[in-house]
Amino acid sequence: MVGETSVGRILKHAAAVAAVLLVLLPVYWMVNMSFKGRSEFTARPPTLVVEEPTTANYRDLLVEQRFDRYGRNSLVVALIAASLAVTIGTLAAYGLSRFRLPKNINYHLLFTMLTVRMFPPIVTIVPLFVYYRELGLLDTRLGLGLVHAFTELPLVIWMMIGFFRDIPRDMEEAALVDGDNRLQVLRKIAIPLAAPGLAATFILVFISSWNEFLLALVLTESNAQTLPIAVAGQITQYQVKYGNIMAAGVLTTLPVLVLALLAQRHLTRGLAVGGVTG
Amino acid sequence: MSVSALAAESRSAPVSFEGVTKRFAGEVLAVDHLDLAVENGEMLVLLGPSGCGKTTSLRMLAGLETISSGTVRIGTRVVNELPPRSRDIAMVFQSYALYAHLSVYENLAYPLKVRKLAKSDIARRVQEVARVVQIEELLKRKPREISGGQRQRVALGRAIIRRPSVFLMDEPLSNLDAKLRVHTRGELKRFQRDLATTTIYVTHDQAEAMTLADRVAIMNRGLLQQVGTPKEVYHRPANMFVAGFLGSPPMNFLRLELQRENGALWLVGPSVRLPLPPHWTGRLPDASSPTREVVLGVRPEDVTVSARPVETGIAAEVFVVEDLGHEQLVNLRVDGQAAIARLEAGFEPAFGDRLWITFDPARAHLFDPRTEQHLV
Numbered sequence: 050m051v052g053e054t055s056v057g058r059i060l061k062h063a064a065a066v067a068a069v070l071l072v073l074l075p076v077y078w079m080v081n082m083s084f085k086g087r088s089e090f091t092a093r094p095p096t097l098v099v100e101e102p103t104t105a106n107y108r109d110l111l112v113e114q115r116f117d118r119y120g121r122n123s124l125v126v127a128l129i130a131a132s133l134a135v136t137i138g139t140l141a142a143y144g145l146s147r148f149r150l151p152k153n154i155n156y157h158l159l160f161t162m163l164t165v166r167m168f169p170p171i172v173t174i175v176p177l178f179v180y181y182r183e184l185g186l187l188d189t190r191l192g193l194g195l196v197h198a199f200t201e202l203p204l205v206i207w208m209m210i211g212f213f214r215d216i217p218r219d220m221e222e223a224a225l226v227d228g229d230n231r232l233q234v235l236r237k238i239a240i241p242l243a244a245p246g247l248a249a250t251f252i253l254v255f256i257s258s259w260n261e262f263l264l265a266l267v268l269t270e271s272n273a274q275t276l277p278i279a280v281a282g283q284i285t286q287y288q289v290k291y292g293n294i295m296a297a298g299v300l301t302t303l304p305v306l307v308l309a310l311l312a313q314r315h316l317t318r319g320l321a322v323g324g325v326t327g
Numbered sequence: 328m329s330v331s332a333l334a335a336e337s338r339s340a341p342v343s344f345e346g347v348t349k350r351f352a353g354e355v356l357a358v359d360h361l362d363l364a365v366e367n368g369e370m371l372v373l374l375g376p377s378g379c380g381k382t383t384s385l386r387m388l389a390g391l392e393t394i395s396s397g398t399v400r401i402g403t404r405v406v407n408e409l410p411p412r413s414r415d416i417a418m419v420f421q422s423y424a425l426y427a428h429l430s431v432y433e434n435l436a437y438p439l440k441v442r443k444l445a446k447s448d449i450a451r452r453v454q455e456v457a458r459v460v461q462i463e464e465l466l467k468r469k470p471r472e473i474s475g476g477q478r479q480r481v482a483l484g485r486a487i488i489r490r491p492s493v494f495l496m497d498e499p500l501s502n503l504d505a506k507l508r509v510h511t512r513g514e515l516k517r518f519q520r521d522l523a524t525t526t527i528y529v530t531h532d533q534a535e536a537m538t539l540a541d542r543v544a545i546m547n548r549g550l551l552q553q554v555g556t557p558k559e560v561y562h563r564p565a566n567m568f569v570a571g572f573l574g575s576p577p578m579n580f581l582r583l584e585l586q587r588e589n590g591a592l593w594l595v596g597p598s599v600r601l602p603l604p605p606h607w608t609g610r611l612p613d614a615s616s617p618t619r620e621v622v623l624g625v626r627p628e629d630v631t632v633s634a635r636p637v638e639t640g641i642a643a644e645v646f647v648v649e650d651l652g653h654e655q656l657v658n659l660r661v662d663g664q665a666a667i668a669r670l671e672a673g674f675e676p677a678f679g680d681r682l683w684i685t686f687d688p689a690r691a692h693l694f695d696p697r698t699e700q701h702l703v
Binding site for chain 2: 217219220222223224225226227228229230233238241242
């Protein structure tokens with residue numbers, strides 16, 4: 050960069066490194082702790098790098114506690130939530146971005162949707178619990194997936210509206226003239242062009258459902274319990290299994306980390322550039 | 328270019344707008360009672376400044392904009408309520424609107440694929456059209472990988488591949504550079520001739536309109552001003568708007584008074600006093616009224632100047648001279664009003680020179696300054 054002193058540059062880089070360390074330190078500590086045995090993680094002073102690594106914590110989770118069950122539950126719930134929210138949200142967003150309703154109804158609808166995210170979820174917990182008991186959805190993956198889809202729907206609609214607005218109107222009109230109806234235009238033009246946005250949105254909903262704790266805690270019990278609840282379950286009435294908590298944290302974070310890296314790549318836009326001039 | 332194979336199978340239909348009005352929300356009148364009949368196989372250019380309603384008219388014909396009132400017909404069919412796909416039209420957009428995620432081949436094949444043609448037929452026609460618009464070697468590329476001129480050809484190819492009964496073109500050349508634009512303009516004209524398909528072409532560029540059109544329809548502020556062949560609208564403009572919009576530089580307008588003296592009519596200004604050309608006298612409506620304001624219109628190329636006083640000349644002062652090489656545009660001041668003369672190179676007036684203007688009355692026009700309508 051022109052005009053920047055080397056001292057300034059060093060300071061800037063140092064600040065960036067410090068920020069990254071600050072964020073990564075707990076993650077490192079989690080991984081570090083997850084390989085420590087019972088005697089080592091209570092050691093004073095704590096060991097910065099694990100000295101006698103053990104996989105006992107992981108074994109306890111995966112073999113004794115059958116952690117994969119929770120993993121499968123989380124996966125199914127998150128897939129249901131992301132698929133539903135993205136499907137419904139995409140249709141709604143396309144409608145709202147392409148058709149102007151009278152009296153500014155578009156705007157009012159969008160604002161009303163946001164209110165879903167404005168109140169804390171705990172407010173809805175009791176009525177939801179009662180409904181779910183009546184409907185037989187308590188402790189089912191479908192039930193939890195539905196709730197997650199519903200809470201993430203506004204986010205999906207708002208994100209997808211942005212992506213759809215980036216698609217040149219001409220391109221869709223050309224398809225209409227060339228012989229498509231609106232749904233065909235959505236399927237053949239709008240969705241392929243908004244695909245990176247769609248993928249990013251899907252992954253965001255997936256992650257948010259994967260990590261959701263409160264609703265999962267109240268609405269599931271033994272059959273559909275998800276990973277965050279299982280992690281919390283390592284704190285029992287009699288003891289706090291620190292090693293297990295750390296290992297469970299690692300196991301829960303890993304899939305999401307992979308997804309987040311994918312999302313990062315998909316978040317780049319610009320596919321729509323090139324079909325029109327400029 | 329072998330368009331003949333395509334031409335043999337091409338179809339065409341006339342188009343008519345009958346009292347078509349478009350009112351946008353907020354009561355903006357974009358198109359006001361448009362009555363326009365486009366003949367079968369004709370190339371009609373809709374010309375006007377931006378916001379004149381020409382694109383809105385085209386979009387109503389395409390079905391991309393609803394019609395507030397009136398009737399639009401393609402052939403004998405009223406298409407008011409038909410979706411774009413059922414109107415048997417093809418459109419070339421200003422931005423080309425190529426499908427960015429599809430290859431050039433897939434772009435060309437798109438209208439055929441939607442209509443569920445057999446794969447082999449599609450392949451044959453794509454090759455055929457690609458040859459005609461000269462993009463055979465680009466079929467595998469994506470739109471972002473080809474140049475603006477090539478994109479324009481793909482857009483044109485995508486329009487002609489379906490053999491629609493009407494082509495709609497919305498400023499298809501305006502994104503090309505000047506040289507390519509002139510070249511493509513010629514090709515477009517040729518295509519249209521060969522295909523003999525009704526074409527409605529929207530532009531704000533009068534040179535494009537004059538060169539491409541069988542007939543030009545000039546619009547302003549949602550109102551159709553005049554329809555006619557390029558020659559008609561240029562030489563016999565219906566009003567001051569048309570007269571001023573066509574031609575570059577535009578027609579000169581000089582506000583004068585029409586006065587009757589000793590039984591003869593005179594055009595009079597502070598430093599102007601011309602006898603009204605005799606062939607105008609009889610055709611002037613209510614020529615008997617004593618004094619009235621008129622606007623004299625003369626095109627820059629019809630102005631001749633003289634360095635010496637001329638009896639029927641108008642005194643003028645040179646304001647600026649723009650030398651274009653093969654000709655020069657002399658900006659003049661006549662009684663404080665601006666006028667331009669287009670002169671051949673060679674005659675070189677200096678700033679501030681006093682000149683005398685004459686013009687051929689047969690090529691001049693009189694307008695009513697209030698209605699702006701053409702008088703004679």
